[in-house]
Amino acid sequence: MDVTQARNAGGHEQALDLARGIAAYIDHPLVAGLARVIAKHPTADIANAFNHKQVACKMWALDELFESCGGRFGRIWVLGGWYGVLPAMLFNDARFDIAAIDSIDVDPEVGPVARTLNREAGDRFQALTEDMYALDYAAGRPDLVINTSCEHIADLRAWLALVPRGANVLLQSNDYFSEPTHINCVVSLAAFEAMAALREIRFSGELPTKKYTRFMLIGTV
Ligand SMILES: C[S@@+](CC[C@H](N)C(=O)[O-])C[C@H]1O[C@@H](n2cnc3c(N)ncnc32)[C@H](O)[C@@H]1O
Structure with missing residues (x-):
């Protein structure tokens, strides 16, 4: 893994952690769906x-x-x-x-x-x-x-x-x-x-x- 890949992987982990945290906090189906997308489709441009x-x-x-x-x-x-x-x-x-x-x-x-x-x-x-x-x-x-x-x-x-x-x-x-x-x-x-x-x-x-x-x-x- 090169530096860019490592940085991207780190960014993905952070996005997933944050989305899961927000989903746990607000208990909303759409936010839970976003966390699922980040977990299951790491290359999807869902942030855009x-x-x-x-x-x-x-x-x-x-x-x-x-x-x-x-x-x-x-x-x-x-x-x-x-x-x-x-x-x-x-x-x-x-x-x-x-x-x-x-x-x-x-x-x-x-x-x-x-x-x-x-x-x-x-x-x-x-x-x-x-x-x-x-x-x-x-x-x-x-x-x-x-x-x-x-x-x-x-x-x-x-x-x-x-x-x-x-x-x-x-x-x-x-x-x-x-x-x-x-x-x-x-x-x-x-x-x-x-x-x-x-x-x-x-x-x-x-x-x-x-x-x-x-x-x-x-x-x-
Ligand atoms: C970038 S997205 C949507 C952007 C838009 N601002 C929105 O969120 O509604 C544009 C989508 O249109 C789709 N698209 C383009 N031409 C299409 C076609 N002829 N039939 C169906 N989908 C098409 C693309 O594949 C893409 O997923």
Whole structure:
């Protein structure tokens, strides 16, 4: 083991100790899930997925979703779902009563981590490895389609064209152009509205953070 590997291993041990300590202290299923992820998937980038900015953007999504659509849903599809942080937050929010959430991501490495994080949801949670452009949305008939990864997909209009007319969607994008994996950022909320061209908008807003602004639309296709 070289010096960098030893340092990384030490950092992982510290993160695991801290997460387990916090989980013991606050006894919360989501925090217990994070400790499980750190233990079981040491190379997963969960610290990035659960950093304070990511969490703030998702808390904002939950607040505005509840305000505009209420808390009762049958099946929700989360596209570009990554490690399943948003489903975990939805399942652990007392305002929401959700029958099932599917987290769908093209990367085969993220599903096992999402399942570990959402283990306590049992069969109400599924993580699927699929390309969001290849799904049959009409057959799946989700009550709500969430995509907080719009900056990661090349053609937002082409993807939204696959979603049946009248379907409820929650979309987030941002103006964080300098991040290399962001292939489709937007310069403003107006540009995001124009790109999405939703038939009905129930919420449209922006959340400034230190390095970028996040944009969100809730409405129907
Ligand atoms: C970095 S993550 C999510 C960042 C975002 N800010 C969030 O937390 O919602 C973006 C995810 O989109 C996924 N993704 C990109 N293109 C996709 C596609 N065509 N179908 C499904 N998932 C996709 C990537 O694999 C990745 O896990």
